[in-house]
Amino acid sequence: MVLVLGVSAGAGGARAVLTHSDQPHLPPIARCQIPRRAGGGVDEPVLEAIRLMHRSADRRDELISGTAVTCRCPLHAEAIRTAAGAYPLTIVDEPLAQLRYLRFTGQLPDSGTVILYDLGASGLTLTHADCRTEAVLSSRRSTVIGGDGYDALLRWQLARGGVLTDRLTSRRHRESLSSARVVTALDANSRARAVITRSDLAELCTAGIQHSVFFVRQLIEETGVPPDGIVLVGGCTRSPTVRDELGELVELPVIYDSEPEYVSARGAVLLAAERHHGDVRMTRVDARALLPAPIVPPTVGRRKVIAAVAVTVALGATIAGLLAMERNSARTPDRGTAPTQIEITEPPQLSHH
Numbered sequence: 001m002v003l004v005l006g007v008s009a010g011a012g013g014a015r016a017v018l019t020h021s022d023q024p025h026l027p028p029i030a031r032c033q034i035p036r037r038a039g040g041g042v043d044e045p046v047l048e049a050i051r052l053m054h055r056s057a058d059r060r061d062e063l064i065s066g067t068a069v070t071c072r073c074p075l076h077a078e079a080i081r082t083a084a085g086a087y088p089l090t091i092v093d094e095p096l097a098q099l100r101y102l103r104f105t106g107q108l109p110d111s112g113t114v115i116l117y118d119l120g121a122s123g124l125t126l127t128h129a130d131c132r133t134e135a136v137l138s139s140r141r142s143t144v145i146g147g148d149g150y151d152a153l154l155r156w157q158l159a160r161g162g163v164l165t166d167r168l169t170s171r172r173h174r175e176s177l178s179s180a181r182v183v184t185a186l187d188a189n190s191r192a193r194a195v196i197t198r199s200d201l202a203e204l205c206t207a208g209i210q211h212s213v214f215f216v217r218q219l220i221e222e223t224g225v226p227p228d229g230i231v232l233v234g235g236c237t238r239s240p241t242v243r244d245e246l247g248e249l250v251e252l253p254v255i256y257d258s259e260p261e262y263v264s265a266r267g268a269v270l271l272a273a274e275r276h277h278g279d280v281r282m283t284r285v286d287a288r289a290l291l292p293a294p295i296v297p298p299t300v301g302r303r304k305v306i307a308a309v310a311v312t313v314a315l316g317a318t319i320a321g322l323l324a325m326e327r328n329s330a331r332t333p334d335r336g337t338a339p340t341q342i343e344i345t346e347p348p349q350l351s352h353h
Contacts, residue, residue: 005053005067006268009046009076012036012121016049017265018056021273024266025105030056042076043083068272070094070264072125077279090276095127097267098233099134104270107255112228113137115216119236121147124212128219128227135285137223140215145208147236150174153204163187163194177201178238202241209242213249229253235261
């Protein structure tokens with residue numbers, strides 16, 4: 001069977017899935033997650049992921065017939081293509097890969113539109129897309145909320161209780177609360193302890209979620225096209241707190257894959273199997289062309305706009321300040337950066353008889 005590689009690239013790093021071309025939804029042959037090095041380019045983790053997956057294929061004595069990499073913006077795409085040199089790969093718009101995988105697994109409506117709510121480490125990307133044509137009606141990007149910001153808020157809360165943690169530890173605590181209701185944080189130096197509950201995390205996330213809901217409503221107002229659902233992708237949407245609160249506030253059917261952080265890479269697998277060359281881009285359309293009749297979308301009240309802007313400014317300033325302080329305190333004397341961790345998983349090798 002044909003072996004293909006799908007990679008998703010983002011500001012936080014890269015994820016890769018190595019599998020057969022017709023099995024993106026099944027447990028992969030191998031996959032890896034590589035965080036982006038502080039100060040490093042977005043291309044570094046992508047190329048490292050490709051190298052690791054090629055080693056995995058070599059151990060199986062198989063060849064990778066196609067590689068596709070999803071990107072959020074043209075700058076990332078250009079950096080990756082330049083770094084890859086002559087290596088043959090397909091650069092794909094990330095929302096397109098997400099739509100392809102969701103359609104393949106039957107989670108996407110056959111017609112109408114959906115909003116892709118992609119909440120990752122570095123921020124939130126909203127894309128209003130047509131399910132049938134895979135065209136973009138409108139999109140927005142916010143760096144006010146994201147995994148890095150939530151981690152910083154969690155570290156700040158723990159520090160107030162006398163427990164100091166690093167970035168990786170706080171992220172592990174936050175991710176643990178996706179499945180557990182209570183997590184105990186330990187200060188490695190003082191041995192102090194603090195209990196974090198899912199409710200504590202919900203309180204930290206509330207302002208950011210409300211900010212994002214205002215963004216969603218603005219997007220719908222901008223296009224004038226009521227979506228048929230909201231699709232939650234990105235690692236941060238693993239949190240039941242995020243999913244539950246969003247579902248209540250946006251009043252739309254929620255579409256959620258069991259591994260939201262790998263939706264983009266799995267969609268890239270499907271596009272790698274098609275053996276495109278160059279870039280695969282989404283088209284943008286005038287949303288008014290999709291409306292059966294002139295519709296005047298409801299406007300957002302002035303007070304709500306002012307309140308949302310105030311929340312955005314306050315939350316953004318708080319998170320930016322926390323991250324800036326941590327960057328300053330984390331600098332080493334030689335201005336170097338700490339190494340990042342690499343996670344790679346493969347099923348056990350079967351013996352051949």
